[in-house]
Amino acid sequence: MSSLFARHALLPDGWRCDVLLAWDDAGRFTAITPDAPAPANVEQAEYVLPGMVNLHSHSFQRALSGLTEIAGDGPDSFWTWRDLMYRFARRITPAQMEAIAAQLFSECLRHGYTSICEFHYVQRSPDGSWYPDAAETARRVISGAQEAGIGITMLPVLYSYAGFGNQPLKEEQRRFATDAADVLRIAGALEPLRSPAVEVGVAPHSLRAASIEQIKLVLAELPAQRPVHIHIAEQQGEVRQCLDHGGRRPVQYLFDNIGVDARWCLVHATHVEDDELAAMATSGAVAGLCPTTEANLGDGLFPLQPFIERGGRFGIGSDSHVSTSPVEELRWLEYGQRLAAQRRNVALSNGQRRVGDFLWQAALAGGAQASGRQVGALAVGYSADVLVLDDAHPNVSAPPELLNGFIFSGNDNLVKDVLAGGRWAVRSREHVAQAAIAARFRQTLAELRELRS
Numbered sequence: 001m002s003s004l005f006a007r008h009a010l011l012p013d014g015w016r017c018d019v020l021l022a023w024d025d026a027g028r029f030t031a032i033t034p035d036a037p038a039p040a041n042v043e044q045a046e047y048v049l050p051g052m053v054n055l056h057s058h059s060f061q062r063a064l065s066g067l068t069e070i071a072g073d074g075p076d077s078f079w080t081w082r083d084l085m086y087r088f089a090r091r092i093t094p095a096q097m098e099a100i101a102a103q104l105f106s107e108c109l110r111h112g113y114t115s116i117c118e119f120h121y122v123q124r125s126p127d128g129s130w131y132p133d134a135a136e137t138a139r140r141v142i143s144g145a146q147e148a149g150i151g152i153t154m155l156p157v158l159y160s161y162a163g164f165g166n167q168p169l170k171e172e173q174r175r176f177a178t179d180a181a182d183v184l185r186i187a188g189a190l191e192p193l194r195s196p197a198v199e200v201g202v203a204p205h206s207l208r209a210a211s212i213e214q215i216k217l218v219l220a221e222l223p224a225q226r227p228v229h230i231h232i233a234e235q236q237g238e239v240r241q242c243l244d245h246g247g248r249r250p251v252q253y254l255f256d257n258i259g260v261d262a263r264w265c266l267v268h269a270t271h272v273e274d275d276e277l278a279a280m281a282t283s284g285a286v287a288g289l290c291p292t293t294e295a296n297l298g299d300g301l302f303p304l305q306p307f308i309e310r311g312g313r314f315g316i317g318s319d320s321h322v323s324t325s326p327v328e329e330l331r332w333l334e335y336g337q338r339l340a341a342q343r344r345n346v347a348l349s350n351g352q353r354r355v356g357d358f359l360w361q362a363a364l365a366g367g368a369q370a371s372g373r374q375v376g377a378l379a380v381g382y383s384a385d386v387l388v389l390d391d392a393h394p395n396v397s398a399p400p401e402l403l404n405g406f407i408f409s410g411n412d413n414l415v416k417d418v419l420a421g422g423r424w425a426v427r428s429r430e431h432v433a434q435a436a437i438a439a440r441f442r443q444t445l446a447e448l449r450e451l452r453s
């Protein structure tokens with residue numbers, strides 16, 4: 001049994017004082033006691049928050065960040081970025097994937113994410129054949145998560161087609177090729193790894209890459225309650241192709257054919273109309289918003305305010321990992337809406353007028369739901385995921401100002417210590433295995449850049 005005494009802690013019913021948090025060896029809270037006397041010989045912290053969930057990650061893309069900001073001959077877009085990403089994905093080895101994942105996850109932890117949902121689609125070997133273990137690359141990413149100490153939801157991807165109407169995959173997509181049986185086989189192989197820190201779901205890549213029939217096949221075999229994530233309506237081009245193919249927009253097409261419910265995470269959902277937004281909110285599914293990647297790729301802006309008004313649930317993801325900070329993700333989420341609407345303070349509810357508080361709590365609840373794990377709350381039975389903010393920093397002030405200051409003030413990382421799954425992963429802003437993980441990552445980058453020329 002381990003414990004921490006917090007002078008201020010954000011519990012499900014709001015900020016409470018003098019909270020004693022205790023957790024067991026399995027990494028789950030066993031007792032949360034507000035208004036407790038400060039016990040002797042227990043570590044003390046001033047300001048404590050539950051760790052954030054990062055609901056959308058392609059971890060290998062961390063090695064690409066910063067490498068795709070050079071203009072080509074014509075106008076650059078999501079689709080030209082994708083060509084570069086494919087070239088990269090063609091060569092990467094399982095060991096390199098693991099090294100990149102460990103680095104990424106250590107950065108995520110340092111900035112306040114304690115859980116990740118990995119949308120994992122590089123599953124075959126470079127020549128397109130299967131590794132002897134079809135779950136080889138998924139295992140490597142899970143291993144990277146375990147080394148870094150972050151909780152993970154592994155989502156093996158269903159990826160069969162290059163476009164609507166079952167178009168055959170292109171040569172450069174051969175490492176991604178899976179059908180419904182492959183995905184179920186991989187998810188089944190990962191089943192013994194499930195634990196409080198590891199969950200397994202599935203991810204049809206998109207309606208471009210997976211057919212409705214295939215998605216139904218997977219859902220029929222997948223245990224109930226397991227998370228299902230899908231990329232949807234990220235690009236106008238995708239919406240046009242979907243309309244051309246079936247006369248309906250992507251979200252409409254999905255909802256007309258599949259019983260979307262609360263175990264679904266609709267990643268991006270950038271280009272949606274009012275009726276689609278209403279269907280998403282009513283279904284209880286989570287909108288998986290990735291503002292820094294969506295900005296980087298020039299995707300567009302999700303209509304957040306009408307979605308919140310309808311009671312829609314959302315969470316945040318770092319997707320391509322141009323940023324690994326939940327603060328930056330949430331700040332961009334709010335600022336994008338302000339710029340589009342030419343007004344201030346958009347992400348609010350009737351019960352919560354502080355934007356920072358609303359954003360953190362809503363993204364935490366949505367992310368936790370999308371992860372399928374018992375995370376996102378300082379509460380008994382939940383994963384012991386805790387952020388300790390730096391109370392010596394001038395931008396950290398007492399609640400109720402704390403979350404607004406954390407999210408909307410300055411650029412220093414205010415996260416000092418991070419407990420994930422009951423283990424200290426970050427101490428005084430340093431990841432506990434930072435030197436070894438970073439050295440392996442630098443070596444991996446050197447190998448990959450040699451191959452690039």
Ligand SMILES: [Zn+2]
Nearest residue numbers: 058119231319
């Ligand atoms: Zn993605």
